[in-house]
Amino acid sequence: MLGEPDGSEHDLHPEELLRGDHETAQEPLLPELLKKRLLVITGKGGVGKSTVTAGLALLASDLGKRVLVVEVDAKGDIASKFEHPPVGFVPVEVHPNVSVLAMDTEASLREYLRLNLRIPVVGRIGPIARVFDFVATAAPGVKEVLTIGKIAWEVRESIAGRAPWDLVIVDAAATGHVVAQLGAPDAIKDLVSVGPIRSQTEWMTDLLADPAITALNVVTTPEEMPVSETIDLVARARSELDVPLGAVFVNRVLPELFTRAEESAFEALSGEAVRSQLESELGLDLSDGVESVLSGARLAVTMRRSRAEHLSDLRAAVDLPMLYLPYLFTRSHGVRETRVVADALSAEFGL
Amino acid sequence: MTAGSLDGVVASKEILIVCGSGGVGKTSIAAAIALGAASRVGGKVLVITIDPAKQLASALGLEEIGNSESRVPDSAFKEAGLTPRGELWVAMLDMKESWDSLVLRHAPDAETASKILNNSLYDNITSRFVQSHDYIAMERLFEIHATGTYDLIVIDTPPTRNALDFLEAPHRMAEFFGGRLLRWLTAPYRAGGGRGARLVNFASKPFYQVADRILGTQFLQDIAEFFLNFQSMYDGFVARAQVVERLLHDRRTTFLVVTTLESAPLREAEIFCGELTKREFPCGALITNKTLPESxxxxxxxxxxxxxxxxxxxxxxxxxxxxxxxxxxxxxxxxxxxxxxxxxxxxxxxxxxEAELRVELQAWIEGELVNVPSLDADIHDLSGLAEIADHLFT
Known part of the structure; x- marks a missing residue:
């Protein structure tokens, strides 16, 4: 099965592989996603997780929502997508109604101790934090609980009206790590039979499990590894987590160049005789250029075709709503790109 | 702009460490470099991969093999229309297996080894340990290099959130085992006579106070007991970590940084190249992958x-x-x-x-700047890798 795809697959037109039934069957589900309070966004490294997160945040703010974006890996990508310098653990508004905070487990521990255990830790957290860092590394789930705890706390406070957010969006860990992260509050119950951390994690589990509040979403691209990781993740999330799944965001989908009839015409155009006629019509000095243009279009068509096959694998294995985001032909990587993504999402949501 | 190539690097180095952030195509590039070296330069070439895509694994004939090295048959070369001048070997890094053998090698006796291997925290800890995957990769590299079996070893690095992590891995591993923190955590047990002893000074230390509030006494005890056993491997680990670190600094070793021309991986690659220079590690080449054809x-x-x-x-x-x-x-x-x-x-x-970005990169990169355009299809067999190799070598 790993060799050349057989002829029947080639006969399927990319249009059919790509579109399928998603517009009719999944349409009603999608706007629901924006009514949740917590959207967790994961995906394989390099698929554009932060780009989609930023676009989603901008779209939600367009719709009048006050959004908090939590950046778990803290690389400063989200803020830069709004042309803002990197932020810390205290939320900073990087765009009207879009605030960003970067996760910091030490700061989260400090806050946790202050809020939950009434231990004031002022200033001298240094040595304790180093020891803590060590235990947290060793003790499975502690760092994860502090991460999830902070996120869940912001959501709980916002629902209670004590924090200003209508929606919290998490630029989460990559697919390999997110299950451990979201499962941490639950996993720690198995490891710790008694103790304060046990009772402290129960409310987090409840909040994460509530389909009216939380949705776990995956970003992918129509390529082999991202698709297989997405399929694995969805299966693992279903079997190991009590967290509702939201949607799959398929990023960098190449445009459909041709309908079936047009594709036949394009094939004919590339034939030797036709091409030289075309070149002579345009004047001979352009013949190299015509060849470049035709091979460019051919590359776009074949790239899209191999991607369409991965996409059809994804659609066959994962029954979640899918949102398609185009490959962006833009110069910019900053807020301009975020705007284009937000607009594309808006169209996909049918808004 | 003249296109750079890996010809010089492959001719003069023994170890190539391929790194870059997730999703840039490290694994395919590592495999293509090894294939290119085996088919152009010759000798025995090994590529150590971490988590190859199914089609790539199958292209390399990696479906059946595990942690040990196996040779890509000449028939696979012929099918792809290639003539091998040397031998191409592949190995996949199995983290769990590598950790187990590490414990077995460094534990003072069989009883301690089995205590560690059977501790319920072991799997959890080794899979999340301070850069454990990075360390294992470096450790295995050292082990294979020391056998003197290969002319060239190309190693794919684990997907890390921070490409710098594995530079630090041997050092941190040594620091971790030698650290005050580990002694501190296990001290009450050693003082009290080992297993089952009560934490005598428990309440007096702010750390224990805090840790107990968060984790509970029992959990802390479990952890401490595990590390007490683990610490018996200290000497072996530290000595080994130091040799591994020396190997990374050896002039026969060079780093190849892979990136796409998207903003996030590129920024990470720039930071990484800077750190390599700062730490006096050689950077042999920056490989820009999945770019659009120059046409x-x-x-x-x-x-x-x-x-x-x-x-x-x-x-x-x-x-x-x-x-x-x-x-x-x-x-x-x-x-x-x-x-x-x-x-x-x-x-x-x-x-x-993209062309503009490459010109900018050319201005500051020390090693070669090598460009690999997007392939229009996935890699199904060696010929796909050979196509990448064509761009890497002249």
Missing amino acids: FTAEAGAEAGAALIANAHRLAEVLAETGVEALADSAIDERVLRTVGESFGNFSVVAAR
Whole structure:
């Protein structure tokens, strides 16, 4: 099965592989996603997780929502997508109604101790934090609980009206790590039979499990590894987590160049005789250029075709709503790109 | 701009460490380098991969093999139309197996080893340990290099959130085992006579106070007990970590940084190259992967694209008269001509930006700058890797 795809697959037109039934069957589900309070966004490294997160945040703010974006890996990508310098653990508004905070487990521990255990830790957290860092590394789930705890706390406070957010969006860990992260509050119950951390994690589990509040979403691209990781993740999330799944965001989908009839015409155009006629019509000095243009279009068509096959694998294995985001032909990587993504999402949501 | 190549690097080095952030195509590049070296330079070449895509694994014949090295058969070369001058070997890094053998090697006796291996925290800890995957990769590299079996070893690095992590891995591993923190955590047990002893000074230390509030006493005890056993491997680990670190600094070792020309991986690659220089690690090449073909930036193409759009109507009428059945409908022909021209224009925007970025990179990169354009299909067999190798070597 790993060799050349057989002829029947080639006969399927990319249009059919790509579109399928998603517009009719999944349409009603999608706007629901924006009514949740917590959207967790994961995906394989390099698929554009932060780009989609930023676009989603901008779209939600367009719709009048006050959004908090939590950046778990803290690389400063989200803020830069709004042309803002990197932020810390205290939320900073990087765009009207879009605030960003970067996760910091030490700061989260400090806050946790202050809020939950009434231990004031002022200033001298240094040595304790180093020891803590060590235990947290060793003790499975502690760092994860502090991460999830902070996120869940912001959501709980916002629902209670004590924090200003209508929606919290998490630029989460990559697919390999997110299950451990979201499962941490639950996993720690198995490891710790008694103790304060046990009772402290129960409310987090409840909040994460509530389909009216939380949705776990995956970003992918129509390529082999991202698709297989997405399929694995969805299966693992279903079997190991009590967290509702939201949607799959398929990023960098190449445009459909041709309908079936047009594709036949394009094939004919590339034939030797036709091409030289075309070149002579345009004047001979352009013949190299015509060849470049035709091979460019051919590359776009074949790239899209191999991607369409991965996409059809994804659609066959994962029954979640899918949102398609185009490959962006833009110069910019900053807020301009975020705007284009937000607009594309808006169209996909049918808004 | 002259295209760089890995010819020099492959001819002069023994260990190539391929790194970069997730999703840039490290594994395929590592495999293609090894294939290129085996088919162009010769000798025994080994590529150590971490988590290859299924199709790549199958291209390398990696489906059945595990942690040990196996040879890619000459028949696979022939099927791909290649003539091997040397031997290509592949190994996949199995983290769990590598950790187990590490414990077995360094534990003072069989009883301690089995206590560690059977501790319920072991799996959890080794899979999340301070850069444990990175350390294991480096450790295995050292082990294989020490056997003197290969002329060239190419190692793919684990997907890390921070590409710097594995530079630090041996050092941190040593620091971790030698650290005050570990002694502190396990001290109450050693003082009290080992297993089952109560934490005598528990309440007096702020750390224990805090840790107990968060984790509970029992959990802390479990952890401490585990590390008490683990610590018996200290000497072996530290000595080994130091040798591994020396190997990374050896002049026969070089780093190859892979990136795409998207903003996030590129920024990470820039930071990483800077850190390599700062720590006096050699950076042999920066490989920009999955870029658009240079034909998209050709002046002639842009002109032709514009001409196709401008003359689409007239050209379509000519095409409809050629007698080719698929071209009989001039309305369709016109749309195709426009689309082809527009599509070229779209890709040109991205290709132009990429070309600009490569010029900027060329200005500061110390080693070679090597470009690998996007392949239009997935890699199914060695010929796909050979196609990448064609761009890596001259």
